Amino acid sequence: MNDRVVVAGAVYDRGRMLAARRSAPPELAGRWELPGGKLEPGETGEQALVRELREELGVETEPLERIPGEWPLAPGYVLRVWTARLVSGVPAPLQDHDELRWLGPGESDAVDWLDQDRPAVAEAMRRLPTGTDATGTVAPGATPERDAPTGPLSDGARH
Secondary structure, three states, X not given: OOOEEEEEEEEEEOOEEEEEXXXXXXXXXXXXXXXXXXXXXXXXXXXXXXXXHHHXXXXXXXXXXXXXXXXXXXXXXXEEEEEEEEEEOOOOOOOOEEEEEEXXXXXXXXXXXXXXXXXXXXXXXXXXXXXXXXXXXXXXXXOOOOOOOOEEOOHHHOO
16 A cells, blocks of 8 residues: 555543644644544554644543544545544644534534544444443543533633
8 A cells, every 4th residue: 555644533531522623734724623643654553643642632542443444635645543542631732723622422513524534533423432321430431530521622721
């Protein structure tokens, strides 16, 4: 395969998935995506995902599973997506993004996704783990110490 791989993460926390609004390049600005970036030589997809999410959002994540398929981007590039669990940190738009939002079940249409992300987003939302159940038991992959509200992150997390 001669295509260069771009990795992206459907980052889960407390039954929600993180969406990132592009600030660059101009032709993508204002549209939403699953955050990530280019695979570097010698990296696995999972390693690239952890590195990119650390660089772009300032968080530590744990890749969970790859969503089947890959989607063409610009000529010579393909997108591969993993689900990932937020391990530590509060996501902030550090690179290439100007806003982040947590989306709960049924909220995937609340933002204008980049076309190439739409199939992966649909599958990631189907796989979305639940947060806590009615008894307060934490579901696998959920982190009860995170209590940011659904919707836009607090103004303190924006740049």
